[in-house]
Amino acid sequence: MHVRSGWGARAAFAAAVAVLLTGCQGAPGGAEKDGGPGERRTASPVRQSGYGAVFLAIDECSSFGRTSFTEVSCASERAAARVVARHDGTVRDGPRCPATTDFVLHISEQRPSSDEDGDGAVPRGYACMRHLQPPHPGDPGGGGGPRTIVGDCVYDLGDGKVRETACDGSEQREPEFEVVKAVDDRSECPASTALYVRLGGTSPVGCARPV
Numbered sequence: 698m699h700v701r702s703g704w705g706a707r708a709a710f711a712a713a714v715a716v717l718l719t720g721c722q723g724a725p726g727g728a729e730k731d732g733g734p735g736e737r738r739t740a741s742p743v744r745q746s747g748y749g750a751v752f753l754a755i756d757e758c759s760s761f762g763r764t765s766f767t768e769v770s771c772a773s774e775r776a777a778a779r780v781v782a783r784h785d786g787t788v789r790d791g792p793r794c795p796a797t798t799d800f801v802l803h804i805s806e807q808r809p810s811s812d813e814d815g816d817g818a819v820p821r822g823y824a825c826m827r828h829l830q831p832p833h834p835g836d837p838g839g840g841g842g843p844r845t846i847v848g849d850c851v852y853d854l855g856d857g858k859v860r861e862t863a864c865d866g867s868e869q870r871e872p873e874f875e876v877v878k879a880v881d882d883r884s885e886c887p888a889s890t891a892l893y894v895r896l897g898g899t900s901p902v903g904c905a906r907p908v
Contacts, residue, residue: 751783752768752804753768753780753783753802753804753824754780754783755780755781755782755783756771756779756780757771757779757780758770758771758773758776758777758778758779758780758829759776759777759778759780759802759824759826760773760775760776760777761775761777762777766778766802771829776829777828777829778799778800778826778827778828778829779826779827779829780824780825780826781794781795781798781825781826781827782794782795782798782824782825783822783823783824783825784822784823784825785820785821785822786821786822786823787803787821787823788801788803788823788843791822791823793844793898794823794825794843794844795825796835796844796846797827797833797835797836797837797842797846798825798826798827798835798842798843798844799826799827799828799833799834799835799841799842800826800834800835800841800842800843801823801824801825801826801843802823802824802826803823804820804821804822804823804824825843837849837864838850838863838864838865838875839863840861840862840863840864840867840868841861841863842861845861845876845894845896845903846876846879847876847877847878847879847903848864848875848876848877849861849864849875849876850862850863850864850872850873850874850875850876850908851872851873851874851875851876851892851894851905852870852871852872852873852874853873853874853892859874859892859894864908872908873907873908874891874892874894874905874906874907874908875905875906875908876894876896876903876904876905877889877890877904877905877906878903878904879896879900879902879903879904880900880902880904881899881900881901881902882902883902883904885902885904886902886904887904887906889906890904890905890906891905891906891907892905892906893905
């Protein structure tokens with residue numbers, strides 16, 4: 698991921714952002730992962746008057762884009778997704794995004810030589826994003842999002858690995874299992890459980906049944 702930043706035409710810079718999401722992890726209290734579309738998400742910090750002192754703060758919006766985004770007014774026709782949580786640092790070390798987050802934007806630390814708002818820096822962090830309009834890949838069964846949660850479906854990759862896919866069969870890979878419960882220990886899973894999915898967090902075991 699890359700971050701571009703500037704104030705008007707005066708301050709412009711770019712930087713690379715590491716994607717810290719892992720494979721099929723996450724659930725209620727679970728870990729972050731590359732889910733759904735799995736694109737690398739880039740935030741382009743273009744801060745304008747009235748959008749707040751913090752780039753992509755909670756309830757602020759980002760533009761449309763597959764590989765890059767800019768901060769825009771939520772009333773703009775360019776607005777595509779809203780920030781539902783914002784944290785400094787990295788996904789690996791910071792708090793988890795809300796369960797129904799659609800995607801995560803990673804922002805690397807930037808220190809422009811000139812900054813008209815007097816802030817002098819864009820701190821390293823990440824924004825948990827939710828699309829303003831459906832579809833929502835972070836919803837249960839949606840086939841994506843940075844976390845796997847109860848109601849999501851997965852298919853077997855072999856070697857003890859699984860990957861999320863849409864429960865309605867609309868994606869290229871058909872669902873094979875559905876996560877029906879998140880528990881502390883495998884012994885708490887229902888008798889119908891055919892697969893255990895590692896979720897992490899406070900309820901680290903996902904009990905999945907065939908679909």
